[in-house]
Amino acid sequence: MIYLDYSATTPISFDVLDSYDKASKEFIGNPNSLHSLGVKSKELMNSATKQISELLGVQESEILYTSGATESNNMALIGTCFANQKKGNHILVSKLEHPSIYGICAYLEKLGFEVEYVNHTEDGLVDFEDLKNKMRPTTVLVSICSVNSELGVRQPIKTIRQIIKKENPNVIFHSDMTQALGKIPVNLKDVDLASFSIHKIYGPKGIGLLYKNREVRLAPILFGSNKEDLKPGTPAVPLIAAAAKAIRLSLQDLDRKETFIRKLNEKIVEEVSILNDVVVNSTKYSIPHILNMSLLNIRPETFIHALEEYEIYIGTNTACASGELSASVMALYEDKKRASTTIRISLSYLTTSEEITRFLNCFQIVYKKLNSLMDD
Ligand code: PMP
Numbered sequence: 001m002i003y004l005d006y007s008a009t010t011p012i013s014f015d016v017l018d019s020y021d022k023a024s025k026e027f028i029g030n031p032n033s034l035h036s037l038g039v040k041s042k043e044l045m046n047s048a049t050k051q052i053s054e055l056l057g058v059q060e061s062e063i064l065y066t067s068g069a070t071e072s073n074n075m076a077l078i079g080t081c082f083a084n085q086k087k088g089n090h091i092l093v094s095k096l097e098h099p100s101i102y103g104i105c106a107y108l109e110k111l112g113f114e115v116e117y118v119n120h121t122e123d124g125l126v127d128f129e130d131l132k133n134k135m136r137p138t139t140v141l142v143s144i145c146s147v148n149s150e151l152g153v154r155q156p157i158k159t160i161r162q163i164i165k166k167e168n169p170n171v172i173f174h175s176d177m178t179q180a181l182g183k184i185p186v187n188l189k190d191v192d193l194a195s196f197s198i199h200k201i202y203g204p205k206g207i208g209l210l211y212k213n214r215e216v217r218l219a220p221i222l223f224g225s226n227k228e229d230l231k232p233g234t235p236a237v238p239l240i241a242a243a244a245k246a247i248r249l250s251l252q253d254l255d256r257k258e259t260f261i262r263k264l265n266e267k268i269v270e271e272v273s274i275l276n277d278v279v280v281n282s283t284k285y286s287i288p289h290i291l292n293m294s295l296l297n298i299r300p301e302t303f304i305h306a307l308e309e310y311e312i313y314i315g316t317n318t319a320c321a322s323g324e325l326s327a328s329v330m331a332l333y334e335d336k337k338r339a340s341t342t343i344r345i346s347l348s349y350l351t352t353s354e355e356i357t358r359f360l361n362c363f364q365i366v367y368k369k370l371n372s373l374m375d376d
Contacts, residue, residue, distance in 0.1 A: 002355045005315040007149055007179060007290050007346035013202040019245040020204055023238035031235050041237045048244035055247050058188050058211060064231055065240055068208035069178040070100045072195035073143075075210050075230060076174045077104045079218030080141045080193070081113055087170065088138030089113045094126055094155070095331040096148040098176055102327070118144075123283040124153035124332055128163055135167040142173050146180035146194075150328040150344060151282050152290030154180070157190045172216060182250030183258070183289050192216045198239075203246030207239035257349035262288040264347050264356050271360050275367060281329050281342060289348070292329065294341040295367065297374040303343060306370060310362040315344040 003011070027044050029037030046060075053060045066072045081091065091108065093101055095117050105115040119130040126144060135142075142164050147154050157175055164173050174193040180186050182201035188194055194211040198204060212218060212230075224232020265288035272278050277296040286292075295303055300316040307314060316326075330339035345359075 002310075002312045002359055004345045004347065004351065004355075004359065005313050006348040006351075007152075007200070007344065008315050009199045009205065010202045010348065011350075012199075012204055013246065013249060015249065016203050016242050016246045020238045020242040023241040027237055027241075031237055045235055045237050045240050048240045051244045052209070052247055055244075055251060056186075056188055056211065059214060062188075062212055062214055064210040064212055065235060065243075066208040066210050066231060067206055068199070069098070069176060069195040069197035070208075072197075072208045072210040073098070073100050073174075073176060074104055075218060075221055076193040076195060076212075077101070077141065077143060078108065078221050079230070080172045080174065080216070081108055082219035082221075083217045084140040084172070088136070088140045090136050090138040090140065091115045092118055092131070092134055092139060092142045094118050094144045095120060096124060096151070096153055096328050097143065097145050098149050098178070099327065101143060101145070101176060118142075120332070122332075123285050124148065124151060125285055126155055126160055128159070131160065131163055132167060135164065135171070137168070139168060139171050142171055143176070144173075145176040146186065147177075147183065147287055147290075148328055149179050149290070150326055150342070151292045151332065152179070152286035152288075153283055153328075154184060154285055154287050158187065161190045179287075179290070181247070183254070183287055185254060193218075198243045198246050201246050201250035203250075204239055204242050207236060207243050209243070253349075258288065260349060261347045261351070264288075264351055264353065265291050267353075267356055268345060268360065272363065275364070275371075277371065278367075279338060281333065281338070283332070289346055291345045291347070292326075292342055293345075294329065294338045295343060295371075296337055296341050298341060298367070298370045300341060300343050303366065303370060306366045307362060310358075310366075312359055312362055315346060316342065 027041045029041040031042035031045050049060045049063055052063055109115055116134055119127040144155055144160055146157055161173050164171050172192045175191045177186050177194045178197045181196050188211050192213045196209040198207045220230050279294050281292040325339040326342040329342050
């Protein structure tokens, strides 16, 4: 099997699974219980939180556990808008966000918030002038994805923060960093809120993080026994212990992993660029881990299932529904054909050169077969 869909999700690392297994077996208490088993679980949770906060360079109280980035995005966007309703109702987001952000924006619009979309350059970078011009005295939140999940475009988060805060220091800056963590360095000093999903970094599914700067006030969107608690309910201690391990491992050797992945990416681009009617959609600002291209004459689902015959697994656009346009490719190229024929190859430090050689052989066989069928 050759897995090339690492941006959709990653296989869990066995080291991380060991942490989960150990915590599940040895820490059975509810951390909210007063007895010694509860205290033991609470201590494990606190030490995991301490480790995560040190790894991410933030305070322990600034880490909230969620079920994944979708939930983190909901808590961040809705929580900020509800908490700041008296200040304004205007939100700015980029055109290269994850669909979960647009789903939340649609909900907020129904409630009377006004959502505006910041333009980008032809390579996908946020247009700084447009961002500046669209900021209003009533703007309460700007949300810009650090690394786009379809095209891999990486935004200059520090510069974007400077522009936002210069215009209005009270505006809250959120970034969805789900595709950034473990691939590029992330600096939480550049943002007020940030979302993460641990299954993207070789951790278990079902746990995410929301970084919330201590100065930021969020209105709760979930309610439970403790009024102060933004994420009420029993903490998932084994998942939290596993998250700490996954984050620690994911931050090791970032440069070396990126250099290796870039070579694999370049090899694929070199070979597929020779083929007729294949266009690469990733731009010069895309991280090498995510390679997006359009096979202009082939339906992505047909191609993906044909590759599956060789036990090779790649991705389509994030929406994944057959016949749907890739929102990011459409935003960047405004070309329906290109946006309806995208495939995404996402690479890992676990990918080998041999896998890429075999992938390219199979790619060419399948491509030539399906492309010739289209000619008939
Ligand atoms: N944001 C980005 C950038 C993502 O890539 C994803 C996962 N595709 C999400 C949010 C949602 O993550 P989850 O499905 O784990 O909630």
